Amino acid sequence: MNADDFIEKFAFAIEVEAATLALDTRFKDLPNWDSLNTLAVIAMADADYGASLTGSDIQNSQTVGELMQVVQGRMG
Amino acid sequence: MSIDSSAYTRPDIFADEIERLFAGRMYLCSVHELPEVDSYLAIHLGGASITVRHTTEGLRAFDNVCLHRCALIDPEGCGKRPFRCRYHAWSYAADGALHAAPLVEVDDLARRALQTYPLTVVGEHVFIGLSGQAPAVDKMAYAMSEAGIPLTNPEPFHRGELLQQCNWKLLVENNIESYHLSFVHAQSFIPAGFVSKSDYAWEHDAYTCWSHCEPTEATSKTARLQRLSRQSRHEFGHIFVFPNLFLTATNQMVGFRSYVLPLTPDRTLFKWELFELPALLALPTPVREQIRAESIRFTEASLQEDKPMVEACQLGLSSRHAFIQLRAPDARIQRFHDYYAEQMRHAEK
Ligand code: FES
Ligand SMILES: [Fe+2]
Numbered sequence: 420m421n422a423d424d425f426i427e428k429f430a431f432a433i434e435v436e437a438a439t440l441a442l443d444t445r446f447k448d449l450p451n452w453d454s455l456n457t458l459a460v461i462a463m464a465d466a467d468y469g470a471s472l473t474g475s476d477i478q479n480s481q482t483v484g485e486l487m488q489v490v491q492g493r494m495g
Numbered sequence: 496m497s498i499d500s501s502a503y504t505r506p507d508i509f510a511d512e513i514e515r516l517f518a519g520r521m522y523l524c525s526v527h528e529l530p531e532v533d534s535y536l537a538i539h540l541g542g543a544s545i546t547v548r549h550t551t552e553g554l555r556a557f558d559n560v561c562l563h564r565c566a567l568i569d570p571e572g573c574g575k576r577p578f579r580c581r582y583h584a585w586s587y588a589a590d591g592a593l594h595a596a597p598l599v600e601v602d603d604l605a606r607r608a609l610q611t612y613p614l615t616v617v618g619e620h621v622f623i624g625l626s627g628q629a630p631a632v633d634k635m636a637y638a639m640s641e642a643g644i645p646l647t648n649p650e651p652f653h654r655g656e657l658l659q660q661c662n663w664k665l666l667v668e669n670n671i672e673s674y675h676l677s678f679v680h681a682q683s684f685i686p687a688g689f690v691s692k693s694d695y696a697w698e699h700d701a702y703t704c705w706s707h708c709e710p711t712e713a714t715s716k717t718a719r720l721q722r723l724s725r726q727s728r729h730e731f732g733h734i735f736v737f738p739n740l741f742l743t744a745t746n747q748m749v750g751f752r753s754y755v756l757p758l759t760p761d762r763t764l765f766k767w768e769l770f771e772l773p774a775l776l777a778l779p780t781p782v783r784e785q786i787r788a789e790s791i792r793f794t795e796a797s798l799q800e801d802k803p804m805v806e807a808c809q810l811g812l813s814s815r816h817a818f819i820q821l822r823a824p825d826a827r828i829q830r831f832h833d834y835y836a837e838q839m840r841h842a843e844k
Contacts, residue, residue: 434719454686454789455719462723462782471781474788 420468420494425487432456432463442484447477464490497832500817503662503809509760513541513625516838520630520702522740522754523547525768526619527650528573529554535576537569538764540757543625545612548578550589556612556623557591562604618646620740620752631702635736638703642732644744644772651752651768653791657798659765661809663739663757666765667831669805670741670753671733673708674824679804683797687745688714689731697827702737704830720746723782726774737834748775749790761809769794 422442430437433456435449446452457477464470470493472486480486502508517540524536529549537546537559546559546569561568561580568580568587579586588594591609593601601607613629615622617636624630639646659666669675676684677691684690688710697706708731709715720727724747732744743751753767769790775783811817821829 455716455723458723458782458785459719461785462779465779465781473781474785 420487420491422484422487425490426483428463428467429460429483429486432459434459440483442482442487444483445481446483446486447481460486464493468494470494497819497821497829498664498835500812500819503664503812504760506760509662509757510541511839513543513757516738516835517541517757518626519624519628519838520632520736521623521625521738522736523556523614523621523623524573525651525752526554526616526621527768529621531575533575533577534573535569535578536573537567537571538756539567539571545623545625547614547621547623550578552589554614554616554621555589555591556614557587558610558612560609561585562593562606562609563596619648620646632736634700634703638700638705638734638736639742641698641705642707642734642742642744643747644732644734644742644750648750648770648772649776651770652787653769653794654767655795655798656764656766657802659763659802659805660761661763661805662760662812663755663763664831664835665805665808665812666755666763667735667738668828669801671704671706671735671827671831672825673706675804679800680797681800683793683800684731687731687793688716688729691824699827699830702834703734704827705732705734706827707732724748724774724778726777735831737831737838744772745790745793746774748772748786751790751794761813765798767794767798 426440427437430440457474460477461472464472468490470490472489476489477486480489524547528536529547532549532551534549535546544559544567545556547554547556559568561582563580563583563585566580566582577586583597585596586594587609591611593607613624615630615632617632622630622632636646673693673695674691676689689708694709694711695706697704710729715729717729720729727747729746734742739755741753750770750772751767753765756764758764775786
């Protein structure tokens, strides 16, 4: 799985510019992070990677990179 | 005119309400609570003990008092068991007739059938007519379509109940006003975008009323919700079917059905079911699971936030100087009081 690609999809899901995110971004500290973003990321992981995430996966991940690893572990 | 404060505490008024006002139409349960033959739901309210059963001939309601020595046939609550008294095993048929009584000649008995009550089922909603007449529920379908809730929905994904130390009318009133949202619901409605000042519109029919609450344009999340589902909107729809049923639709995703069962003047059982609306059913499984989990959290938080308020009102209403003053934000409560007064008067004739 390509990290740039993941960052781009993550950014699109939560409606921010991909350039503002990196693997070490603590995404829940972003301004305006809310429960709808959690849903948007779960929907993105399902649609783009066929990976099922739960709310606690997102709760327990701090950075974009950590979440990427969870998604990777859930793929096919 | 509003309901007199003593109507929240006086046992004689409570008895009248059960006998007159709840007698015409009372919501009892959803069909999901009685899934198979021999499922039952038994309640005791005011002077009435009733059991609703899923019989081989469909749903039927009976007096839940044994013809032998008056034990409750089904224990209070829900479950599945044969239609047979637990005490000396007198058993009953699908129409309430005494079927068998061990060591006793049934034909010698003066009373050989349980009293039955008519039920009306609208979609999945079961109403009882304790007066003996089938309850009128013809206005319900329209109110439900106004709120975007189908008449029939899938099996609920969550249920719960809460015993509240207050009169049933306080729960109705709390349910049909949005005035308190900003002051009470820090963990539920406020973060969900619904506050006292949200755009709130309501309408009513003979015995239903329904409302729409929408965040102001600046705070609306409709555009973001629609990226998840085109059918979703950031809104809270609410229906009240007099006297005891509420249905809500949150963002056109989650349906919530709740109802109150008056046990005594100051004790009320509040029960609820959460179910998925069509927009949610169409979403991918992990998204549905997250929305369901979030809605359970939301529901439990908001009910826990309301509970101390309605119970505080009960105590206040039983004090010597209780006096109610409904103002403009209480308009929907005023409508409830008018309808209540009408029904109590009408029943007096
Ligand atoms: S009381 Fe029911 S069988 Fe005796
Ligand atoms: Fe409330």
